Amino acid sequence: MAFWNEKIETMDRRELESLQSERLRHTVQRVYERVPFYRRRLDEANVRPEDIHGIEDITRLPFTTKQDLRDTYPFGLFAVPLREVIRVHASSGTSGKPTVVGYTRGDIEHWAELMARNFAMVGVSSEDVFQNAANYGLFTGGLGIHYGIERIGATAVPSGTGNTIRQLELMRDFGVTVLHCTPSYALYLSEVASEMGIIDELRLRIGCFGAEPWSSSTRRELEDALHCKAYDSYGLSEMYGPGVAFECTEQDGLHIWEDYFFVEVIDPKTGEQVAEGEKGELVLTSLRKEAMPLIRYRTGDITRLLEDECACGRTMRRISRVLGRADDMLIVRGINVFPSQIEEVLMNIKEIGDQYQVIVDRKRHQLDEIVVRVELNEHSFTGEITDLQRLREYVEHRLRDMLNLRTRVELVEKGTIERTAGKAKRILDLRKLDGDWQ
Known part of the structure; x- marks a missing residue:
């Protein structure tokens, strides 16, 4: 069993909590002194740094939200002068002002160390050729993944996104053994590799997939298609980027690195x-x-803390695979629906493909309706309409059992749903276009 820093990764829980308390006190003192936004928030909450004795006082501190990052755009949450910031990253800003995060040289070093810790945990070593798509x-x-690859000593192939055929040629020609990308793009890569007839020429043994929710069924699909072990990765730019949490070889939840992050799970409504x-x-x-320490940052991601200890020997707590985002959760006729629940059903039906889209609509004065568009496997049927009808009814039945909600299924030809090298566009909520949507 591989460790990057066994002393830290297997630290006694009491020692770990003492370390967290020390670092929390330091962080609160730092933001109070250096970030006017936090000084104002703490004063409003009638909390001073000396009131925070340890992690047991965490709930006395106010939350930070993505809107706070937008309101302080671009550098209002930085705790160091700009001359000490050696890099910035930012979101696309498609829904308003982009969120900007900054990194000192020390932050970049810590980030690379976290990524090396993650990769070592799943068996990546200096013997590997690692393609970062x-x-x-x-x-x-x-860049976050890239520096981790170099830190652990693997050979980095910085292929970036897009140009799928070229990606696969590099994978084959360079003898790539580890791949990083989104799970939806990995499925597309496997689809194109199969069409090119080169699946058996690939030497992949490890896949690191993240940036979007995916199910255990998708894991099985990826492992079968790419002949590798598929591991879940979790991160967000506000906390460095990728590498905040990662699966070990047990593939049973993601270890969150508690020496770098204090973790809570809250009720989204009550806090x-x-x-x-x-x-x-x-x-x-x-x-x-x-550069930019954040206090009680609400990620918007829905998960849970796993209670039992992990067989791998690491003492850092685990979170479950992310089910979805609080703002991506669909409320349909009063029922909470996550895309991952739909995916779990679809990936277990062999006659249909791995590409799908969920459309939610509401006709004026009528109830909400969910339509699930899903592609057929190219070899599913001989074209008999009765077979397709039975399959559609079967999928609708399985979805109704999972969601406790009636859905309508549309079976479409392979290649109908748009592919992307980034995050898949799974949800289309047309209710937002209706004037009476709430």
């Missing part, structure tokens, strides 16, 4: 911490970030 640029994924094992919104406090 993530976007290099303002998005955090490309109260939920019991361990209950589903809720993930909240993170950065404990070592220099």
Whole structure:
């Protein structure tokens, strides 16, 4: 069993909590002194740095939200002068002002160390050739993964996004053994590789997939198609980027690196911490970030803390695979629906493909309706309409059992749904275009 830093990764829980308390006190003192936004928020909450004795006082601190990052755009949450910031990353800003994050030289070092820790945990070593099919640029994924590859000593292939045929040629010609990309793009890569007839020429043994929710069924699909072990990765730019949490070889939840992050799971509506094992919104406090430390940042991601210890020997707590985002969760006729629930059903039906789209609509004065468009496998049927009809009814039945909600299924030909090298566009909520949508 491989460790990058066994002393830290298997640290006694009491020692770890003492370290977290020390780092939390330091972080609160730092933001109070250096970030006017936090000084104002703490004063409004009638909390001073000396009131925070340890992690047991975390709930006394106010939350930070993505809107706070937009309101302080671009550098209002930085805790260091700009001359100490050696890099910035930013979101696309498609829904308003982009969120901007900064990094000191120390932050970049810590980030690379976290990524090396993650990769070692799944068996990556200096013997591997690692293809990074993530976007290099303002998005955090490309460079964050890249520095981890170099830190662990593997050979980096910085292929970036797009040009799928070229990606596969590089994978084959360079003898790539580890791949990083989104799970939806990995499925597309496997689809094109099969069409090119080169699946058996690939030497992949490890796939690291993240940036979007995916199911255990998708894992099986990826492992069968690419002949590798598929591991889940979780991160967000506000907390460095990728690498905040990662699966070990047990593939049973993601270890979150608690020496860098204090983790909570809260009820999205009340803000109260939920019991361990209950589903809720993930909240993170950065404990070592220099340029832009964040206090109780509401990620918007829905997960739960796993209660049992991991067989791998690491003492860092685990979170479950992310079910979806609080703002991506669909409320249809009063029922909470996550895309991952739909995907779990679809990936277990062999006659249909791995590409799907969920459309939610509401006709005026009528109830909400879910339509699931899903592609057929190219070899599913001989074209008999009765077979397709039975399949559609079967899929609708399985979805109704999972969601406790009636859905309409549309079976479409392979290649109908748009592919992308980044995050898949799974949800189309047409209710937002209706004047009476709430």
